[in-house]
Amino acid sequence: MKTIIVGAGVAGLAIGWKLAQAGVDVLILERAQPARAATWAAAGMIAPTAESAHANADETQFARWSAALWPDFAAQIETQSGRRVGYKRDGALIVAPTDEAAQELRARSNKALLTASEARAREPLLSASIAGALWDSDEAQVDNRALGVALANAFLRAGGKLSPNEAAVRIETEGSHHAVRTPFGLYAGDNILIAAGAWSAEIETGTPVLPPARPVKGEMLALTPPANTLLPRQVVWGNGVYLVPRESRLLIGATMRETGFDISVTKQAENWLLDRAIALMPALASWTLDEHWAGLRPGSPDGLPILGETRLKNLFVATGQFRNGILFAPAVAETVSRLILGSAAPEIRSFTPQRFAEVS
Ligand SMILES: Cc1cc2nc3c(=O)[nH]c(=O)nc-3n(C[C@H](O)[C@H](O)[C@H](O)COP(=O)(O)OP(=O)(O)OC[C@H]3O[C@@H](n4cnc5c(N)ncnc54)[C@H](O)[C@@H]3O)c2cc1C
Incomplete structure (x- = not known):
């Protein structure tokens, strides 16, 4: 054949x-x-x-x-x-920044939500103002x-x-x-x-x-931490973005826009991703932007x-x-x-x- x-x-x-x-x-x-x-x-x-x-x-x-x-x-x-x-099953924290988001998460999962302080114990870089988080130990990355x-x-x-x-x-x-x-x-x-x-x-x-x-564009960033700063240990979701520790960098994704077969990167997307990531983890404000890229998801x-x-x-x-x-x-x-x-x-x-x- x-x-x-x-x-x-x-x-x-x-x-x-x-x-x-x-x-x-x-x-x-x-x-x-x-x-x-x-x-x-x-x-x-x-x-x-x-x-x-x-x-x-x-x-x-x-x-x-x-x-x-x-x-x-x-x-x-x-x-x-x-x-x-680089397949790793090191779990993900799905963060609820507000009480309303926490309610939505509860409706989606039969697991108990972590309190804000439990979530921060797992991920110390998280903002003090979050409402809670769902911990899923089965989520993985490659x-x-x-x-x-x-x-x-x-x-x-x-x-x-x-x-x-x-x-x-x-x-x-x-x-x-x-x-x-x-x-x-x-x-x-x-x-x-x-x-x-x-x-x-x-x-x-x-x-x-x-x-x-059809193409659905997504832009992403990669940040490098200052010296002696540890990356998060797991993937973190919240505020409409996700943060993925990969080797020595933290990836931040992703925008979703329908602009045809265009993979240019924009300042607007960079600011949107950074603002949301920093609201989730304030320390990221002092990290260095290392890469910014775009790709096209196959949508239907x-x-x-x-x-x-x-x-x-x-x-x-x-x-x-x-x-x-x-x-x-x-x-x-x-x-x-x-x-x-x-x-x-x-x-x-x-x-x-x-x-x-x-x-x-
Ligand atoms: C920013 C972003 C973040 C994402 N994050 C995740 C994630 O965390 N987890 C996840 O599961 N998915 C994620 N995705 C989605 C995932 O990347 C895609 O669903 C997946 O890569 C699609 O794979 P594919 O092989 O169908 O397409 P592609 O990887 O796009 O490959 C298609 C290939 O076809 C080739 N091609 C096109 N036209 C022709 C032609 N006429 N002749 C010959 N070759 C042709 C292209 O050059 C390309 O190499 C993300 C996507 C983006 C953009």
């Missing part, structure tokens, strides 16, 4: 890796370099609880399943690539930039082929046979998978078949992932993971590789690419 995958982000690489391990001849076409788009820009949180506030039941179940797959997924990538991915490099390596070592700097321009279809046209050639496969992140709807097709994925009209076969047989899509593409990676890899292999896959009807009127 031969599968052509468009896009070497975490989705395309993870699915390609699974397929290559199952003996499939896999070629990934990547417009730029592998894992340098949203996969690189992310915060790397594996946060099924913190991200569950607006999730539907299928998504919550998928997130929990994926989080449970993560330890093994990370270990296998490390073994097969010989590179570290170094997403290291993950991208390791996953590409594991994919190649499993026998997969990767063609960087080669963009898919068009899908050419005859019946249930498809081929991907690039400026350099035409690649036919038994299956084609579009895993091109926020750009997944941009590839030409004869008839409208690719679901309406209903906010749910888009995973599975399109109405054209043998043409598959994996996109729409929105804020959770790192969290979802193991479950996306498992589900979509099983669908392509024709083996039993968990049926997630609400994620089907065929649910959109534009393509049905």
Whole structure:
């Protein structure tokens, strides 16, 4: 079996890796370099609880399943690539800055909230004025930039082929046979998978078949602490931002704006992120801004992932993971590789690419 995958982000690489391990001849076409788009820009949180506030039941179940797959997924990538991915389950504090936010948190969780002083005992950098916090010891993180490099390596070592700097321009279809046209050639496969992140709807097709994925921009910052200052020990959420200790830096994310395929960084976003982070942890006012970047999350009209076969047989899509593409990676890899292999896959009807009127 031969599968052509468009896009070497975490989705395309993870699915390609699974397929290559199952003996499939896999070629990934990547417009730029592998894992340098949203996969690189992310915060790397594996946060099924913190991200569950607006999730539907299928998504919550998928997130929990994926989080449970993560330890093994990370270990296998490390073994097969010989590179570290920095998976850590060191928990998260979800802070309620106000009494109203504390009430909302109580409604979402069956766990008791920490009082402000208990939360500050766990995280001394927190502001004295918070109302309380939820402690979730299961939340985890991975170094997403290291993950991208390791996953590409594991994919190649499993026998997969990767063609960087080669963009898919068009899908050419005859019946249930498809081929991907690039400026350099035409690649036919038994299956084609579009895993091109926020750009997944941009590839030409004869008839409208690719679901309406769209870019949702996120800007992030990284701060370095003054000498002899410890980073927080865990991820901290609150005030509409999250703070992620990563190596020697603290990441602050993220804005959400729909401005098309634009990854410029703005002073406005920098101020917004800093103001909110400093309100949560006043000491951050004296930390140094080290990096400011932006990336494009793959959004979908209903906010749910888009995973599975399109109405054209043998043409598959994996996109729409929105804020959770790192969290979802193991479950996306498992589900979509099983669908392509024709083996039993968990049926997630609400994620089907065929649910959109534009393509049905
Ligand atoms: C600021 C920010 C913070 C985030 N934080 C988190 C987080 O903490 N946890 C979490 O789970 N998720 C997070 N996310 C979301 C996560 O990053 C994405 O959901 C995930 O990376 C999507 O992976 P992907 O492989 O689908 O897309 P991408 O990583 O964007 O990869 C798509 C690839 O397709 C390529 N491509 C596009 N068009 C073509 C073409 N025509 N031909 C060939 N190649 C093409 C691109 O060059 C790119 O390499 C965050 C996202 C952002 C922006």
